[in-house]
Amino acid sequence: MSELAITVLQFGLLLLLWILILSIIAAQGRDMMVSKRARTRAPRNDAPASAPEAESTPATVHHSGKTPRPRPRRLVISEGPLVGTEIELGSIPIMLGRAQECTVVLDDDYSSGKHARLFPQGSRWFLEDLGSTNGTWLGDEQLTRASTVEPGDRIRIGKTVLELRT
């Protein structure tokens, strides 16, 4: 085979390598643009955790409404020994219980040391029981697994009742 043909083929190989790279990048499409797309859709949504779900993790949270609502920002104790206390919610999980290292230390004889955990996911807060003795109640039902808490739902731990407010 002539030298020219071989040289052309060599360049063809380099070209093919870059074609492969470009087609991979083209095929990826918006797969890698996790945050950008989230920004354009919800410019004021300050919940960064919602971005990857929207893009890739399929079907984790069922949204009842089309538009993501703002996440509740306050936790209010409406009954019990600490009635009236308000806690500002950020974007980090909150531990509820009697132990001193909890975020919200409940002065309640019927609550366990580390009783329950409230954690943000997307535009929702989730409540999870941490194996407490007397259980955590959401509305009229006892928690068996992590579930969403809507503003106004009554979270009952021992004698304390907490509510989320926006």
Next chain:
Amino acid sequence: MKSQDHEAHPKPRRNVELLLLLIALTIGIGAQVLVGLNLEDTIDQRYWTEGGVQVGLALAFHIALRLRAKYADPFILPIVVTLNGLGIAMIHRLDFTNQYDGVADRQLMWTAVSMVAAIALLVLLRDHRRLRQFSYISLAVSVLLLFLPIVPGLGQDIQGAQVWVSIGGMSFQPGELAKITLAIFFAGFLANNRDLILLAGRKVGPLTFPRLQDLGPLFLAWLIALGVLIVQNDLGNALMFFGLFVAVIYVATSRISWVAIGVAFVAVGAVLAYQFVWHARNRFDIWLNPFDPEIYDQAFGSHQLVQGLFGLAHGGLTGTGLGSGSPQVVALANSDMIIVAFGEELGFLGLSAMLVLYLILFSRYMRAGLGTRDHFGKLLAVGLAMVLVLQVFVVVGGITRVIPMSGLVSPFLAAGGSALLANWLIVAIVLLISHAARRPIVVGPMLNTTGKGASGTEDPLRGRNTGEQQPVSESQGSATAPALKEGDS
């Protein structure tokens, strides 16, 4: 269960993979044929059989993915097949020189073994979360694998590094497999103990430093790395194991102080190694003064590094063309220094394309970690991505004199069965993680949620069908917090 409102069900995208796989195979086999054409070898039956084996293996892997992990990442397999094919072609090209003979056949055989093993792992494991049970067994296996080469009668000393095990004429580097087992251990350990490490700490300026007792595991990892370094004279693996641990713990806790402490440990380790390990001091001297005639001429001197630099320079922008350069001048041109051979014969355009392929592969590994819902899977994917990227960094950095050179091999390219096997097994695990990440989950209605339309909610991080009973303890409960700051805007 309905999917996201704004997005339809995720597509498996296996056809995209098939298309990219065809380009990948064309590149690999085409490169090999080009070598033959340029070196005036007759393109006979042998070329087509070898090409056929590669096509068959790649398609078998593809079909296994179609059957067992339909939603796995579609880009990983084509990239890996490209790199592996190019590696075989370059090893084949070096077989024409009088230094090497028959290495390409052995590499093809190992490729076959590795791919079959990876397919078997894919089919048998089914869910990466099952690996979590083996966290502590993995640690034991890692230590065993790392210290196997120093067992008298079993180990073998090659090129000053004692990393080989020889059984009945077959040599193997067990340390390569230890990458996987250590990544599993670190991921499992940190998935369980993350909160303990995260909660306590003292704040100094902008950094929060961990408590002294939480430093224990880091110290242990450092000791293992140093042990590997001193006992086996293996600089590259020592750096990789420690880097792996620091990276995974940083991702688990998102505290920059761990990186600061890690760098400090590496600095201390480097000083100790420089003082007491001849091998390491030699590497430092080569790194700092490669063009010193004395160092250039001595045994184990800088000859290899300098010739490698010349080779890269000789390649220029487009390279000499496959078969037209003289990469055999560099010692170990088909394993440790194969990057130089590519730089010379494919030039800057070719070598940068390969580095971009590594970059995309790394980003796909990280994507699998971002997408998956369980904590262990996230950390495992990140750890395995770090294994890949650290190998590439240590190899390319060593060759280009960014860091001292150490004996790691470029993943999928270099001749060497053990590394190939380990890297293919990593591919299988990451594909399983990405399958778990992209697969739609079907969730039944919730029993205990009040409020309108609040049905069908699932703990998004723990997922379903974890295949293990998780006792809800205090640390477990809070371990479900998202570790990676995904898409932080």
